[in-house]
Amino acid sequence: MRFRHSDIPTAIMFLLPAVVILGVFSFYPIGAAIRLSLFKWDNLAPEQTFVGWDNYLTLIQSSRFWNSMLVTMEYTVGVTLASLVAGLGLAVLLNNRLLAAKGLWRTLYFLPVVTPSVAAAMVWILIFNPGFGFVNILLRSLGFQGLNWLADPTWALPTIMTLGIWRRLGFNLMIYLAALQAIPHDYYESAQVDGANSWQRFRSITIPLLQPTTVMLIILDIIDSFLVFDQVMVITRGGPGSATEVIGMYLYTMAFTNFRMGMGAAISIVMFLAIALFTLLQWRFVGLGSSEESQ
Amino acid sequence: MDSISRPRFYLSPRLRSNLFLLLILVPVALIILVPYLWMLTTSLKVRGTTGLPPYLFPAQFEFSNYQIAWAAAPFLRYYLNTTVVAVAVIAARILLSGMAAYAFAFLKFPGRNLLFLLFLGSMMIPFQATVIPAYLIVRDLHWFNTYQGLIVPRMVDAFSIFLLRQAFISLPIDYLDAARLDGCSHWGVFWRVVIPLCRSSVVTMGLFSFLFVWNDYLWPLLVCNRRPCARSSLDCRFFPAGTRWSGLI
Numbered sequence: 001m002r003f004r005h006s007d008i009p010t011a012i013m014f015l016l017p018a019v020v021i022l023g024v025f026s027f028y029p030i031g032a033a034i035r036l037s038l039f040k041w042d043n044l045a046p047e048q049t050f051v052g053w054d055n056y057l058t059l060i061q062s063s064r065f066w067n068s069m070l071v072t073m074e075y076t077v078g079v080t081l082a083s084l085v086a087g088l089g090l091a092v093l094l095n096n097r098l099l100a101a102k103g104l105w106r107t108l109y110f111l112p113v114v115t116p117s118v119a120a121a122m123v124w125i126l127i128f129n130p131g132f133g134f135v136n137i138l139l140r141s142l143g144f145q146g147l148n149w150l151a152d153p154t155w156a157l158p159t160i161m162t163l164g165i166w167r168r169l170g171f172n173l174m175i176y177l178a179a180l181q182a183i184p185h186d187y188y189e190s191a192q193v194d195g196a197n198s199w200q201r202f203r204s205i206t207i208p209l210l211q212p213t214t215v216m217l218i219i220l221d222i223i224d225s226f227l228v229f230d231q232v233m234v235i236t237r238g239g240p241g242s243a244t245e246v247i248g249m250y251l252y253t254m255a256f257t258n259f260r261m262g263m264g265a266a267i268s269i270v271m272f273l274a275i276a277l278f279t280l281l282q283w284r285f286v287g288l289g290s291s292e293e294s295q
Numbered sequence: 296m297d298s299i300s301r302p303r304f305y306l307s308p309r310l311r312s313n314l315f316l317l318l319i320l321v322p323v324a325l326i327i328l329v330p331y332l333w334m335l336t337t338s339l340k341v342r343g344t345t346g347l348p349p350y351l352f353p354a355q356f357e358f359s360n361y362q363i364a365w366a367a368a369p370f371l372r373y374y375l376n377t378t379v380v381a382v383a384v385i386a387a388r389i390l391l392s393g394m395a396a397y398a399f400a401f402l403k404f405p406g407r408n409l410l411f412l413l414f415l416g417s418m419m420i421p422f423q424a425t426v427i428p429a430y431l432i433v434r435d436l437h438w439f440n441t442y443q444g445l446i447v448p449r450m451v452d453a454f455s456i457f458l459l460r461q462a463f464i465s466l467p468i469d470y471l472d473a474a475r476l477d478g479c480s481h482w483g484v485f486w487r488v489v490i491p492l493c494r495s496s497v498v499t500m501g502l503f504s505f506l507f508v509w510n511d512y513l514w515p516l517l518v519c520n521r522r523p524c525a526r527s528s529l530d531c532r533f534f535p536a537g538t539r540w541s542g543l544i
Contacts, residue, residue, distance in 0.1 A: 018395035026417035029425030
């Protein structure tokens with residue numbers, strides 16, 4: 001049923017609502033942001049001066065910008081890897097047909113996703129408080145010395161990453177679980193008849209059949225981590241120093257604290273380009289798992 | 296014979312695999328739950344003692360914290376508003392995002408990959424960058440303090456399209472071909488074959504949409520300004536759940 005000309009009117013009909021709504025509320029604003037990034041617009045003053053590429057040039061010469069890129073990448077790689085692997089592992093365990101009280105486990109692991117990020121971040125501040133925080137109480141009772149987690153330039157970012165992983169785990173788990181449930185059980189049975197052990201079945205059935213899901217999750221996780229803002233804003237505001245200043249935090253500081261809107265818009269365009277480049281590369285080398293590729 | 300040679304502590308395979316799973320699942324669940332227990336005990340602590348001595352369980356439970364928080368804002372109304380918006384957004388997303396996902400998964404048309412990449416791109420732009428132009432559009436439509444101001448901009452999103460498309464393309468194409476041969480229109484295939492077959496993914500998508508609406512903070516704050524948002528006046532330390540409402544009209 002592929003590539004017939006009669007598909008085109010149907011495609012237009014099916015896509016029209018999506019194109020209109022995304023166009024008005026996503027693409028037009030993106031265009032406006034691109035335009036703004038070429039202007040100098042400070043302190044919400046009435047006049048905007050056209051400056052061309054100046055905002056971008058200032059940006060690539062700023063060491064603070066590169067630092068924030070580095071911090072963001074560290075955060076993104078750590079959170080994506082950890083939550084993806086743990087999410088897949090837990091999803092396979094939860095998909096076990098013999099497991100009792102599946103709903104309970106699923107709800108438990110999904111809770112962090114449902115929790116508003118601001119509330120979770122507040123709790124993180126309390127848990128990692130050097131004096132009365134749960135983590136340090138626990139460490140002290142085990143005979144270790146506690147750390148001042150969020151004020152330590154080495155440990156502040158990993159501490160925020162634990163929040164990211166905690167929040168992202170349930171998301172990956174749920175999507176993997178939905179995909180696992182769609183794999184026909186016959187595949188496993190016939191592999192078992194052929195003498196494949198459970199690791200081999202996992203390697204040669206589960207992993208390949210989950211590939212479209214994995215590709216999608218990697219893209220979504222990286223986008224989500226790259227745009228991280230709420231928790232950094234609430235927990236450290238980028239500090240100590242600029243140890244946790246992710247790019248989203250840098251953008252916020254530039255645009256809404258220093259009121260340099262043009263710079264802020266330029267940063268957002270750079271963020272967009274970085275993610276778009278990554279997605280394109282992934283598309284080029286791995287593919288997005290479209291129906292033609294899988295057949 | 297067989298029953299005699301069984302070890303004394305024979306565990307059925309079911310019990311054994313459950314025990315093994317629990318060995319992993321319980322510790323992980325505990326780690327995940329710690330923040331909630333902390334939230335709960337903190338919300339019950341006496342005002343002012345939150346940080347004093349390092350203890351986990353308060354000696355004295357202060358349930359009045361919840362009364363104070365409940366009285367601080369019309370929560371019932373907030374919950375109702377959020378529910379109305381969430382239901383409308385989810386219904387629209389299943390229909391509209393689903394249709395777009397169907398087109399991307401099964402229909403061939405020129406520029407399909409380009410358009411799909413564009414849609415994906417709309418997920419990648421930082422929200423802070425697009426929020427001001429989007430706000431101006433809603434203002435020009437005179438949609439402030441209305442349900443449609445909260446619903447319409449959220450009726451389609453790239454994430455749902457992406458999720459549904461990935462689910463659609465894993466369907467055996469034969470089912471669709473069979474339905475087409477039997478004279479089913481694309482609409483019929485979409486509504487009667489594809490959506491029912493991908494029920495679990497549709498439910499997942501609906502769930503995420505619900506969460507998104509439920510946790511969304513900045514957008515309702517911007518487009519519904521008639522009643523000043525009282526969120527900041529809620530002391531989150533005493534009522535963490537107080538941050539769980541949005542969408543006031």
